[in-house]
Amino acid sequence: MTGKDHGLWEIHAIRYATNAVRTRNLNFIKDTDPGAVLAMDFYCWLLVGEQGAIVVDTGMAPQKAARFGHEILASPPDVMAKLGVEPAAVETVIMTHLHYDHTGHSDHFPAARFLLQAEEMAYVAGPHMERAMFRHAYEADELQKFLGYLHAGRLHLHGRDFQVADGVSVHWVGGHTAGQEVVRVRTSRGWVVLASDALHYEEELIRGVPFAVVFNIADMLAAHDRIRELADSDDHVVVAHDPLVVKRYPSARDDLAGIAVRVDLPPSPSVA
Template sequence: MSLVDELRPDGAGLWRVLAVRYATRQGTRGQHFLGHDERSAEPHPTAYYVWLAVSGSSTVLVDAGISADHAATVTGLDHRGSPVQLLGEVGVAPEDVDLVVLTHLHYDHTGTVAELPRARYVVQQEEWAYWTGPWARRITREHWLNSAADMAHLAAVGERLELVDGDRELAPGLSVHRVGGHTAGMQVVRAVTPAGAVVLASDSSHFYENVETDRPGTLLHSMPGVYGAFDRVQELADPGLVVPGHDPEVLQRHPAAAPSLAGRVALIG
């Protein structure tokens, strides 16, 4: 029996959540927190994750990471392997993924969408409209954030792409919630686990420090939206169960999913 099958909860409407780290990069605080201060030059590491939510019968991937080809072009990125390949270590093959929730359409969250042969994709309508509309084409400083190849694949999957407008229950105990802020249609995922309600905040809060000290990051679509997202993820989660999108500390605050996966895969709830 695979690790994922061992973890699947028995109760209706319950999920288990794994955070899978597939890359790291060394940055500085000035790159990660808005507003220059005396600590801006300090080293500040970032981690890259995808998240897996499993119920008794469903397998849901939250975000799709960076493709191997794209990873090779990112300066300073220590790429540990394709997120899809790493999922195999916990017992999930590409064809096992039923649903992919794309929290937003930045390249480091969409990179392996073409490697999941039968998955459905959930994206906020507002997010899709932004990246396929005139503003994204005109704002050239954001072009590096979005992958044309990933967008083309999503546009070609037909009914497997579901555009949602606002909050939506995807299955008992699993829901998406539009928060905006970081991007036009940023959404977060809430999963009811045996430990309580977990919120995968993704890049609505890159690091624990963002949400816990009310300090925005440097990449944002709407400043009021960023602060509103901080409030919303804390409203949706039980205490201690907000999971930021790029914080190495996730692997310290939560136990390893198995001893052999320490420092790579954490069990969240």
């Protein structure tokens, strides 16, 4: 079998930004080594198959990276073009949730229909946003764009489990945000789950601990079980912010080393 068979997908993880000075206390509640550095990388994803291309999240706007202290490494739309997918022609963009580091390049997909959990839209426009703790990773100008897409007929607000294409489905888990979802993708090595921010680091799943940016801790930990139901093994789970991802998976192309890796291919053994 190859990744181009119908219902089988190649998955590119695009590492577009990093924060090399982030410390563990910002990532884990009551960590035993709170001052230790644990770098945070930022990824979005591109699925390519016989049915076309599907984008999963769009990265962060460069001006916002500077404000939050992150270093931009690449522009996701540029990387997608280098991988042979023209952003302007993409017809489907899955939004796993609406935090600013996932919404920043939506303008680059003018032909796309966006897909989002109905519960995420209700959350970002509802009473929980009165609290800074819950709204701090959202950017109002970007949320307004998604309201615009909704009224332009370009945003589908679906229920908890939704079939996107043959071999691609999305599943509500909540936890990190009220409408956080994961993406299940059929690949030549089996069912891979893009956990998005349901898992920031591989050690969350290994240790069974929550991430510090959280709406509902019970849902966040229940998500670990749901992800394991959906993925063929823990090595089929791809997390959203861990520098290990780009180290464990093979580069998509030599000129994109450290930027784009193929997570539909087997990883090297976990070192977490």
